[in-house]
Amino acid sequence: MQAIVNISLKDAVLDPQGRAISHSLTDLGFNEVTDVRVGKQILLEIDENDPARLRQRVARMCETLLSNTVIEDYSIVIPDEE
Amino acid sequence: MQAIVNISLKDAVLDPQGRAISHSLTDLGFNEVTDVRVGKQILLEIDENDPARLRQRVARMCETLLSNTVIEDYSIVIPDEE
Amino acid sequence: MTLSALRVAIIVFPGSNCDRDMMVAIEQLTSRRPALVWHKEASLDAADLVIIPGGFSFGDYLRCGALAGRSPIMNAVLDHAARGGAVMGICNGFQILTETGMVPGVLIRNAGLKFACRNVGLQVCETLASPFTSGLVTSKRLIIPIAHNEGNYFAEPDELNQLEGNGQIAFRYTDSKAIGPANPNGAAHDIAGVISQNGRVLGMMPHPERAMSDLHGSTDGAYLLLKSLEALAS
């Protein structure tokens, strides 16, 4: 089964990358852009058929490795979950 | 309105970071992980109220800057779109 | 023409940090100080060689070279290349050239996922006619430093074959006395530098401007640059 982890910087944490992209978009004529934040998206293929258990395991992976909880928030999406 | 751009490496492109994460997860005892790919998620705040027009503009941003179409695929999510 | 008549322009982006080093290197070889051109300029004075230097243009944010590739000056550089003008991109300059499609391929994260700064051995390859390689002895092994995070050259297999067939591969990583693997970043086919189909645009990861004298530990960068400049002057 697949799991998707979306990782974003916490709101108050500076996102220099987002700022630079936002500037460039404006320079390229996309004046309507008011804010850009950049995060990661990690796609996991996992040998597990139970969506609930999958979610639980992935949450553990996030806490131990995937996300830096000091500065990042994460959310988990399990496409097969209804 | 908000737009989300998910950017992933094309399948044919090697993802050293994904591989390293996959290794680490296995080392940490998450043996069920079979594949990991790392992509980007870009959150845009945009001064635009029409979801269709928004999507069109964001697609342009992707083609001109946000994604490198030689190695990356992108998809656009407009949360306010039903 | 003499070397001192050569007009060399070096493009400066916010975050470029090898611009001065390259200026000093070119001046050492030609006795003429190259022009530094700020990225916000929309036009470029006539130049015999445009150099895109190393560094972290726009902080390498989004993708290395991506934001610089869309800077106003790049339209002028693209026009210059379209007219057959010579362009050389070093390190971040190489990344900018791939981002704008001026040379094929993409530079992705080093296979070791770490910044790598060290000397590498470079093999000069047989290429199609190009001012950047015509003066170099192909059997020669050059020792030149690298310093990058994203130097892992990638192209689809078909494209790689085409590059090989066309003679567009200018330099390959090869053994040196330095400690560590010969290929420092996992680059496909050990590619360290490529040239465009017309031979007028070169992108390479190693920094010749850091191998300009015995005090640097190598003069191979001076040799490489000098031969290119001589070819462009003749």
Place this chain on the structure above:
Amino acid sequence: MTSASDKMTFQNAAAMGLSRDEWNLITQRLGRVPNLCELGIFSAMWSEHCSYKSSKKWLKTLPIDGPQVIEGPGENAGAVDIGDGLAAIFKIESHNHPSYIEPYQGAATGVGGILRDVFTMGARPVALLNALRFGEAGHDKTRHLVNGVVSGIGGYGNCIGIPTIGGEVNFHKSYNGNILVNAMAVGLTNSDRIFRSAATGPGNPVIYVGAKTGRDGIHGATMASAEFSDETESKRPTVQVGDPFTGKLLMEACLELMASDSVLSIQDMGAAGLTSSSVEMASKGGLGMEIDLDLVPAREENMSAYELMLSESQERMLMVLKPEATETARVIFNKWDLDFMPIGQVTETGRLVLLKNGAAACDIPIGPLVDDAPEYDRPHGDAPTRPKLASHDIATNSQISKTLKSMLGHVDLASRRWIYEQYDSQVMADTMAGPGGDAALVRVHGSHRGLAISTDCTPRYVEANPKTGGAQAVAEAYRNLSAIGATPLAITNNLNFGNPEKPEIMTQLVDSIIGMGDAARMLDTPVVSGNVSLYNETDGSAIQPCPVIGMVGVIDDVELAVGHGFIAAGNDILVVGQNDSKNDGWLGASIYQQHFGDDKIYAPPPIDLAAERAHGSFVRQQILAGKINAAHDISDGGLAVAIAEMALKSGLGASILVPEQGQLHAWAFGEDQARFVVSTEDGTALIAAAKDAGIEITSIGMVSEASELKFGDRDTISLQELNDVFESCIPSLMAG
């Protein structure tokens, strides 16, 4: 919600780390109770970090003068004259706690901060170094912390384009819960164009430049107290994120502006952000300052006066400009896409007045913030005396070569290549000797002159005897510079210690400052800048004390410098300094003891400062005269390790004479001080020169073509075998 007029109590002050006496002093000086913003400003200015309240008394004992000194401690960084009308400007600073919490960002912002200290003074930074201490190699967290710190240092330095040319790393269990990350920066400018921070000219505009202010790094202890706010969660201090790209733009913009005649005074916003920068500028100028906080460029909405004043957002500066230069400056900062905002003016009042929403959010006299800052004479005693370790009381390993091989795989001796190859050590194209040797060497751009730099400290010596250890750190740096042929000029120091309220820790601090001062006086290397980091403890147990020295020296012609790799087969190898096999080598507190001995703390090798000076000067003179072609100081691991490193560097082997009597392992691995291994084409002449100078010197062998080390007749090992353990130790540690 807290408003500016809220009256604070002692509880609030205590939550910000102030004592009852300090609180009383504040209310007394103000003649009233402070509000939140004012209390925050007092607590920041009176914190250990800003006020040096525990160390000041002792720092005053350090030598700070000398003909070479242009600017001693007190400004953002120290400055020394290096000839040709140029000044080297340098400082070292710690970012220990942030790096433990978030190693990448903590280390990156440490580098960014120290660079700002240097370019604030008008100098273009030309070199970075870092002194790191991590927990045991096998500890859970070590790998993660090493990875994060090293990539963070590289992440900032590589991107901003200043070469990282050296440093040091040790591993020890006392750092398991409290790592040390000290970053040093060195810059160059014309001696007559140094910028200082004292505000001048009442009425002159105060300008904010750089990045916007967010809620990052606001004093943690304060914000954790719920009574200050209903929105504690959203306002909790966040980690500061470095932005080397903006840092680069800020550096270029400031240097460009400084080249015009516009800047009267300038100060970076480091610890305690806008608070310490405004207070220090005003205080040094004996003036006041008025700032309208509504004008401060903010990244987040509804930031309070308190938050704006205490934020530690990165890449920001405060300047006082000549009024007529404001437009010139604005154009420059616009060119570099940076914020530029006049936010106030210098006043005559001697008060710090802050306006928020049109009302005074703070109105306090500046005098007490600085002059009345507490200064403590904390109790301390005598350092414990340590027994001497006799060399027959420790395992004697049969063959030198086998032991050497094992030693070279010790994590404190092994090659640091895995670390320093992640740093761009060559950008700016003036690196003449990067990491991997004794001192690093950068050429002064466009000239033959070179700056030699090294950072050093041996915490296990300091722990065993703080006075000796403090002196040894200076002596080792002095040796490292001498070993390449450079003349030492001055030092900066970073005093990393535990809780100074414990007498035994205070003793370490006091004694190592005394030792450091003695050495600095004897070796003519005054202290021109520094930093103190105290309270490095976890769960009540302190780190091994670590007073790091960063030393800067000069060599007139970089072509004369030598490295530590052997040059040619047939050259003579000699030891300068004591090499008497009847005198057992000193194994107490050595790496050999760590590797093969027990955990007891033994007396460290004694320091003879006169010998350090004489031997260092001799080696330097002989290098400059072309009589020595390679040199290496003997430090961690002793003589055999020094020889091995010289061989490994060059690929040339050596044939070494071993003494016929005495303890071989002590001879090979003892860490007696004031010694060098050198190679020369003409050993006889060098011996004669040493005799003339009254210096002990011994011929110990010869450089050989064969890629092997021979100790006496029977004991041989190939360089390949040594190289494998030397090079693979840290990579395999990091691979897990």
